[in-house]
Amino acid sequence: MATSTGTGTESGTGTDSGMRTTERLSALVADVREAVGRGLPPDVTAYLVGEKLAPHLGAADLLTAEQYEGDAERYRQHLLHSEDDGSFSIVGLVWLPGQETPIHDHVSWCVTGVHQGEEHERRYRLVPAGGDGEPARLVATEDVVNPQGSVCGFAPPGDIHRVWNGCRQKAVSLHLYGADIARLGSSVRRVYDLPASDR
Template sequence: MSISTAAPSTPVLADLVCAVREIVRLERPPAEAARLVAGRIEGFLAQPDLLPAEYREGAPDRYRQHLVHTEDDGSFSVVALVWQPGQQTPIHDHVAWCVAGVYEGAETERRYELRGEGVTARLVAADDAINNAGTACGFAPPGDIHLVRNSGTSTVISIHVYGAHIGKLGTSIRREYHLPVADE
């Protein structure tokens, strides 16, 4: 995926970064930080001037990641993801807590549980969710295995906040899973 970096370039985006900063400075456990950030960013997702044009550009071959902000101390990053119809992530988990807020369209998410180990290791679909514009959800490892896709016919744009320095890491993905998917 391609990465573009720049400082927040709209007043609303700068306000979102400040709101996330206030929560991250509370130094809450990862799952609580994700829940608090998710609740806080939902109000920003309805703002039509949240993202400038350069963060709304997709790519024809895969979803596109725009690095919007990384906190100087590396405690969090804000990313805009742009999904064309049919684009999706691999099945993966994350290096840190994560919040996904949908700005335009709807993301389809399938969550998995890892069962067994060694040669019996497999993934079992645990939940399907449709995350609509204006909604945000947060989660933290372990147990954050999922696949996200644009199942619709128009572009989807989402804002993701990660409890990590995505500028240095390049991605929030800790591991991709290539295991069999089973019913149980």
């Protein structure tokens, strides 16, 4: 088991490997391990993991003080846990006001839960290039404001989105992935640099 805190972003600027955890985080890890160990399809696994995550959100004893620290330049990634067999990872993201991701999708199923503040999200669908030479593009399908305590999950395909902190206060969210983020450094499969429309 690797449990650590580090810096970086979802697009993979790396993590540090200090061993810091809490009893509540250890309990969450055990709950997620049980859900993932059932070997169910990715979308069902994401649903079960979300159920395990929800009761811990907002609890004062979930994270250490260091795991609330942000970065003035970009949102900060704290690797909280990476399972030895690579089956799942837990990441804490700290967002200062205005910080955001690029439009991206993911390498695996993903569950997000808002621990503090609000997380804003815009979801997209990919329109492939047309046979008449029309280029591929993205179309926004939904704008979501995820308040403290909210949980959402998804599994590829259909997981293209952009996330940001649209509030005046710091936001903290937990992101759980069915992948080894300690090894990969990031949950991002692809960053999309395509024209995007509002539907």
